[in-house]
């Protein structure tokens with residue numbers, strides 16, 4: 638009887654450790670998948686200040702010349718305020734005179750995605766963060782060399798990391 642109990646005990650340890658292993662595997666896979674950040678509007682509403690939520694999730698636009706990064710000239714990388722994804726290098730920032738921070742290129746192939754925007758009776762190209770889908774601004778074809786592009790971005794959805802703090 639005792640022997641039977643011990644065998645059952647061993648089997649239960651074995652089953653438990655298998656379950657734990659498969660659970661760990663699941664975790665590793667889901668971490669990879671959620672490199673993209675997906676949250677509901679309700680979750681975003683809880684964690685984002687109103688002005689960030691308005692631009693990032695409701696595709697709003699901040700008033701020109703009001704954003705903190707319009708005339709900002711420090712050296713570093715601008716990241717997504719919502720998820721931290723690196724978006725623009727300060728080396729590609731230029732003075733556009735539009736009242737919004739403007740860049741002629743993005744940071745990496747993981748930075749942005751583009752969507753057609755037909756609001757306001759015109760066709761524009763909307764720019765979103767590739768990681769969390771937050772609205773950032775628009776891209777236009779009247780930028781400087783070498784790309785000829787002008788990424789017109791709302792300050793309120795950007796954060797800034799100085800060059801010396803980048804690993």
Ligand SMILES: [Zn+2]
Pocket residue numbers: 717718719720721722766767768769770771
């Ligand atoms: Zn993001």
